Amino acid sequence: MLNHDEAGTVRPLALAWVRRHLEVGERIVRTEALQGGITAEMRRLTIGTRDGGTRDLVLRTFVNVEHAEDWLNREAGTLTLLTGASVPAPELVAVDPTAVHCEHPSLLMTHLAGRTALGDEGLEARVPALARQLVAIHALRPAERPREYEALTTADTAIVPKGADAAAWTAAISVIRTPAPPYEGRCPHRDFHPGNVLFDVRLPTRAGARITGVVDWVRTSWGPADLDVAHCSTNLALLHGPEWGQRFAEAYEEAGGVLAVAAGERLFWQARDALALSEEVQLVAQAWREAGRTELTTRAVENRLDAYVTALMDARG
Incomplete structure (x- = not known):
């Protein structure tokens, strides 16, 4: 059974789209809303792997955003450019800039370790x-x-x-x-x-x-x-x-x-x-x-x- 917080719920079409981009034998075991996004909904998806471990992906969704198609195409292109570069960035998994497959324009990418640091300390x-x-x-x-x-x-x-x-x-x-x-x-x-x-x-x-x-x-x-x-x-x-x-x-x-x-x-x-x-x-x-x-x-x-x-x-x- 999918375990998730209500705010992290992935819409049905997007969920099906994400599943099509998983490896054979993988499954989504948890979804979680990520804080910090102003224009986009951000969700972390925990994926159960075939060997019993887990890995994380991030789903970006634009809802009623005028420039969604342009922005997602830009991000997809940039993430492709950054593959193998010295700049640490997510890897592109899939993109649906015009919502052909998902309810809203979306992009799926790998999740990076670490967290933002907004306090004065350090x-x-x-x-x-x-x-x-x-x-x-x-x-x-x-x-x-x-x-x-x-x-x-x-x-x-x-x-x-x-x-x-x-x-x-x-x-x-x-x-x-x-x-x-x-x-x-x-x-x-x-x-x-x-x-x-x-x-x-x-x-x-x-x-x-x-x-x-x-x-x-x-x-x-x-x-x-x-x-x-x-x-x-x-x-x-x-x-x-x-x-x-x-x-x-x-x-x-x-x-x-x-x-x-x-x-x-x-x-x-x-x-x-x-x-x-x-x-x-x-x-x-x-x-x-x-x-x-x-x-x-x-x-x-x-x-x-x-x-x-x-x-x-x-x-x-």
Whole structure:
């Protein structure tokens, strides 16, 4: 009998589809909802193997998501590209981007060991590890260039938090009204942040931090390295304080990464990402609270975002 939690229940058509992609003699013995996903339903499927052991797969399902087909095709292509690469990522098992077989667009992949680390403890070791991993991602050279990146915000859609530093936000919005600066193309993950990176939690904090996997490759695109660095910086600033957002860019360069030379060009990408997060504060804060950061209310995250935007603008001199 299938043993599962109600939230982890797999819909009948998807269940049948998954079973068609198992090895002979394997069976699904448990399903479990995974936390952290904002746009997709994520479920871990424990598979009973022929030798009496188990292995895990992950099922990603998009329900009523406008860009589901594009995102799943991007992820499937990227996971195929990463097979055998130095970047730890899931292996693609199957994809149904247009819901031909499943109730909703879905992707099946292998499960990676490790877990996300969103707390303050061990942060000093994790930040350099994150930076080194991102440098390795940006070193990838796909045979076929992915689609050009898309801006996630505009000067007219940014949401200024209540009580924010009006002068700083006005300045930041003015920055992204200017044309995007030229850049050397890379293959950004496009959603690289601590919530999409898995760590080996068995390592003592002082011994360092070892990344076991990078997940959620649905937004992979072509653009500047600054895109990924700015996004991770913003997330670190909201999780741990503005100074950590600024520290990540330094760690990226220390790891060998190359960012825009001109300070104004770097600021463009930093401001654009911070303002993009202004439109998702409530969703991001909720996901972090569900992951254990219960103190990160929407208001608390808004305050940290305001502090980070202010710090970026103050750093201009």
